[in-house]
Amino acid sequence: MRSVRKAAVWLFLAVERVLTAQIPLLPHYHEESLDSYSHFERNPRQWDLDEPHAVNATANLVFETVNSLLQHWANTRYRIGHTIVPGIVPVGTILYHGALSGPHIPTTPDWVAMEPEHSMVFCSGSVETGCWHVTFAVTRPMKVLYFDGSSAANIPEGTMDTQDLVAWSEMRPEWVDNEEQRIQDLCKWGLKNGVNGLVRMEVNFEIMICNFTSHMEVVSFSNLDSPRLKIDNITDLPDDPNTAHHAFEIMHSTSWRENYP
Template identity: 50%
Template sequence: MYLWLIVFLLAFSSKGSTAVNQHPLPTVFESVSDDWDLNKPFTANTTVNFVFATASSLLQAAPNLRYRNGHTIVPGIVRPGTLLYHGREDSIIPTTEWVAFDPEISYGLCRVFGSLEGSCWHLTFAAARPLRVLYFDGASVTQLGGGEMDSQDIITWGEIRPDLVIEEGLRIQKLCEWGKPLGLDGFVRMGTISEMMLCNFSSVNLVSSQHLKSAPSKIFQSSPPPPTAPIKPEPINSESFILLRALDRFSQYPGVMHVQLDLSHLVSFYDEKLAPSLVAVRSDKPRLEHCLLGITEEDLMRVRKYLEEQVLETPWPSLESGGNHLDWPTHLHSIVELYGETLEDIWNLVNSTASLAARPATQRVKDVFQLVESLVQRFVLYNVSPPSGFDKNETDVTWASSIFRECTVSHYLVISTLSLTTSEQLLRDAVEGTTREICRVLTKMWAYGVHDGLSEIFHDRVAEHPHEDLKKADALLYTWKVELGNLMKWLDWGVWLRCRPACKEQEQCYIPAWPFAVGNVSGMVWREDNPQPRCLKKLEPFTYADDEQ
C-alpha cells in the first residue's frame, strides 16, 4: 500500500516537473549575443544619457545650475495646504504674481523691491486645492538670454526670443493666458532661487499678512543690465551668503519637495522623435552648449501641440488618482544611489591625481577590484566561468557577457510589466540605455580583474600574490581609469557636483549663477562658461576660499 503511494507520488511529481520544463517563463530580453558585446559602447550621438541625467535631476538646484539651458518640461501638482510666500511693498493681494516656496526667498526679495522706508509686507498663503503646474528645468529663472528660458519662450512667444528675456511681466501674463484653458494654475522655475508664477490667487487662501520692519537689501546693488551690456556687478556680500546657505538644502535630491512632478507626462527636447531638428543643432557640442535656439518651426509646433493635447488635456493619474504608474523619481534615484557613490570611490582610487593615490598601486588594484566586484557579483550565474586553459593575460571577455546582460535586465524588470505612456517609454529607454552602459563597463573592468586572479569567486583561479608587480598594477589601473573615466563623463550625474575638498566652517559650496555675482574684486562675473562648485568665504568683500593660497 505505502509502496504504491510512493510510486504514485513520484510519477505525479515527475509529470509536474516535465510540464514546468515544457513551459518556461518568458524572459524580458530576447537578444542575439552581439547585443551584449562588452566591447561595444553606446554611439556618440545617443541621448539616453541626457534624458536620464535631466530626469533624475529635476527640482534639484546644483545640476540645474550647472546645466542651466533646460530641456525638460514636466506637469506637476502642488498639494493642498502647501505654504507659499509673497513679499511686496503693500498689503494688496495681487491677481497674478510670483510666489516662493520658502520665506527666506520672499522676504529677501521684499527687501530688494519693497519700500525704501524699511517697510515690507510679507504674505503667507496656503494652496486651497491641488494646483496644477508646469515645471521648466534648468536655471529657468535666469535672465541672461543665453538659452536658460528657451523652453519658456516656445510657449510664451511661439519662438526663441533672447531679446525679450527681461520682459518678465509680459511673460507671466502670456504664460497664464495660454495655461488657463488647459487648467494650469502656475509655472515653476528654478535657478539659484525657486519660485512659482501663480496665475490666480483665488486658488490659495491667505494665512497671514505681516507688516515687517526691514533694512534695504544688499543682495543686489543694481538691476541686471541688458544681456548685451558689459556685466560687472558688486561683490557678493554676507547677506547673500546667508541666503545661499538657506537655499543649499535644495541643492541635491530630493530638491524642492513642495512640487510633485508627473514624469509619466514628461516632455524632453532630447526626445529625437519629438524634436529631430535639434539633433544637428547640438551635434558634436558639449552639453553645456546645448540650447533650443535653432529648432525648426515644425518641431516647435509639434512640441506645443504635444503639450496641449497629449499632456495637459489628459488626466495625470500618477498624481491625481493614484493610478498604477511607476514612481519614476524614486526609480531613477535608486539607480543613481546604487552606483553614484561607489563609482566615485573607484575613480578616486584609479585616478593618479586623487588624494587616495598615495597608496601603493598594488594595493589600489585590490581595493578597486573589491568595489567593482561588489556591484557585479550578484549577477554572476553559477555556470559562468572563464574557459578552461584560459591565459590570465587574455583580453577576450566574451565569457562574461551573460553578467552584462543579467545586470542590465535587473533594472528593467519592473518597467517591463507596466503599461507605459509615450513619455514613460522615453524614460524606459533612458533607464535601459544608461544602466546598460554602466553594466557593460563594470563587467568589463571586473573581467580584467578575474583574468589577473583577483576574484575569490573562482577559487581555482585566485593568484597567490596578485599584482605584486608594480608595472602590471599600474597598467591595470590605467586601463580601468580610461574605461571608468569615459563612463562617468558620459553619465555626468548631478550627484557628483560638490566642492572638493569640502568647504570649511563659515564657507559655503556654490555654483556661480545669476543673480549672485562671485569672483575676486578685480574680475566679477555673472555667468561662467564652465561653472564649477567652489567654496565661498563669509567675508567683505566676498572672495573665493582659495584666493589666499
Template identity: 45%
Template sequence: MFLFGFLTLWSVVHTEVTQIRLADSGEEWNLNVLPNPNSTGHLVFDTISSLLQHWPNTRYHSGHNIVPGIIPTGTLFYHGRGDPHTPTTSEWVATDPEFARLFCDSTDVPCFMHTLVATRPLRVLYFDGSSATKQPDGPIDTQDILTWGAVLPERQTVEWDYKRMHRLCDFGHMLGIDAYVRMQLNFEIMICNFTDGVEITTLSRLQDEPRFPDYAYSFAHSSEWHDAYPGETRIQLDLTHLISLYDVALAPSLISHRVGRDRRAHRVFGIDKRDTEAVIARVRAMSWSPSQSGIDWRTLFQAIRDRYATRLEVLQSTLNATDEDDAARRAFGSLLTTLMPYRLHSAVPPPVGSGNAWAAPVFRLCAETHTSFIGSRESTLTASEKLLLNAARETSREICRTLVGMWAAGALELRSSAKIPGSLVAKWKSEVGRLMDWLGWSVWVKCRPACASEESCHLPGAPFSMEKWNVTEPLCVRLFLPYSGWPDIP
C-alpha cells in the same frame, strides 16, 4: 597572492542567477561597440534624475524638460513686496520665505510678507535648468516655445518677464494650469490667479533692513536645502507625461546643434518651426491622469545612480594612485565588487585567446537587470515612459559595457600572470574618465579640498554671480557671520 585570492573567490562563491547563452548575445552585446555619438539617453537620464535640484540645474543651466506636476493642498508659499496690497492676477511666490524677502529692496521701502496656502491641488508645469534667470544664453528657451512660439533671446530679459508670465498664464488657462515652477538660486512659482486655489493666511510687515548682506546670504543658504536628491519636495512631478527636448523623435532639429558642443552649451535655441509646433501640441494634449504602469521612475533612476556614482568616483581616484601595482590591485578588486551580482559562474576566461566575447553574458545581465521587467510591459507605457525606459537602458548599458570590459581585460591578464600591466591600468584610467565625462553627473562636482566645518560648498549661480555663473567650479563660502568667499557679495 591577493589577486589570486580574489579570482578564487570569484570562481567559487557566487551563484549563477540566470543562464544567458553566448549564442544569444550577438552583436548587441559586443563589448567593443561604443554608444552612438548622437544618442541622448544618458542626457535624458541625468536631467530627469536632477529635476527640482538646485546643484545640477545651476551647473546645466539651460533646461530641456517641461514636466507637469501637482502642488498639494496645504502647501505654503511666500510673497514679499513693498506695499500691503494683495495681487489679484498673476504674480510670483517663493517656496521659501528667504527668497521672498529679497523682493523688499531696502530700508527705503517697507517690507510686507504674504503667506499663502494652496486650498486645493494646483496644476503646475515645471521648467528645469536655471529657468528663472533672465539671460539670453539658454535658461528661458523652453518657456519661449510656449510663450512666443519661438526662442527669442532678445526677450530673455527682466523687462520681458511680466509679459512672459502673463502669456504663459493665458496659454495655460484652457489647459487648467494654475502655475509655473522655475528656479534661479531657489524655486519660484508663477501663480496665475491669486483668487483661485490659494488664500492669504497672514500679511505681516517685517522689520526694515537692507537686503545685503544678511538676507542675501540667507537666501543662498536656503538654496542648499534643495541642492541634491530629492530636491524641492513640495512640488510633486508626474514623469509619466513629461516632455524632453532631448527626445530626438520630438525635436530632431536640435541634433545638429549639439554636435561638437560641450553639454553646458546645449540649449533649445535652433529648434525649427515644425519641432516647436510638435512640442506645443504635446503640451496641449498633456494628460493630467498618471500612467497606470505603476513604475516609480524617479526611484529607479536614483537606484541606478546610487549603485555607480560613488564607486566610479573611487575607481577613478584609485587608478590615479602613484603606485601602479597597488592601483591595479585595488581597481580590480573594486570591479569584482561592483559587478558581483552579474558575474555568472559560467563566465570564465578561456585558457587561450584574447577576446572578450566570453564576458558578454555578464554585460547583458548587468545592463538589463533594472529594466527587463519594465521592457516586458513596454506596450502599456506612455510615450514619456518609453523615453524614460530608453534612458535607463542606454545609461545602464554603457556603464556596464565599460566596467565589464575592464574586468574582462583584467581577468584575461591574470589568467597567466600575477599582475596587471601598466598599459592596462592606463587604458582603464582613460575608460573611466571617458565614461564619467559621458554621464556628466553633477554629484562628482565638489569642493576639493573639502570645505571647513563652518563653510558650505556652493556652486556660483545667478543672480549674485552673473559673471561667474556659467562655470562648474564650486567655492567654499561662509553663509553665516562672518561672511566670506563669495566674490560678488561684500
C-alpha cells in the same frame, strides 16, 4: 514550512523574470524572446559595458534629465533647459511672496517662492515703514508646468527657450528681460489649459502664479524690516550686520535643494 517558503521564492523569481523580459512586436514573439533571453544568459560578454555611447546617443541625456529635475546644482551646471514637466502642487503646501505695496493679495500674475528667505529679497518698503511678506497655503491641488534648467536666469543663452515656445510659439532672445510680458502670456496659455502655476529656478525655485485666489489662501501678512541688499559690488558684504546675515540665509536656503534628497 520551509518547502512553502522555498516555493514562494521560486515563484517570486519566476515572476521577476517574466516582468523584466522584453517582448518585441514581432510574429511568434514568445519563442523569439525566450531564445534571445537564453542567448544572453549563455553569452554574458554580449553586453560590453566598457563600450562608449554612440556619438548621437541620447538615452543617457534623457536619464540624466529625469534624474536632475528640481535639483539646484544639476540645473545650475546644465542651465539651458529643454524639458517641460506637468505637475501638481499638493494641498497644504506653503508658499511665500514679497509684497511690493502693502498687505495686499496680487490681483495679476505674480511670483511666489518656495522658501521665505528667497521671497524676502523682493519685499519693497522704506526703512521706516518696513515691508510686507505674505505666506500662502495651497487649498486645492494646483496644476503647474515645470521648466528645467536655470529657467529664471535672464541670460541670452537659451535658458528661456522652452518658455518662449509655450508663450509665443517661437524663441525670442531679444525679449529675455521682458518678464512682465512673459508671465502674462504664459498665464494666458496656462489658464486656458487648467494650469495655474509655472515652476522655474532662479537663485532658488519659484512659481509664477496666474490666479492668487483660485488655489491658495493667506496664512499671514508679516511686516518686516526692509532688506537692504542693493550694493555696488556683489562681492562686497553689506555694512549692516542684520542685512549681511539675511544675505547669507538667502544663499544658504538654495543649498537645501542642491541634490536629492
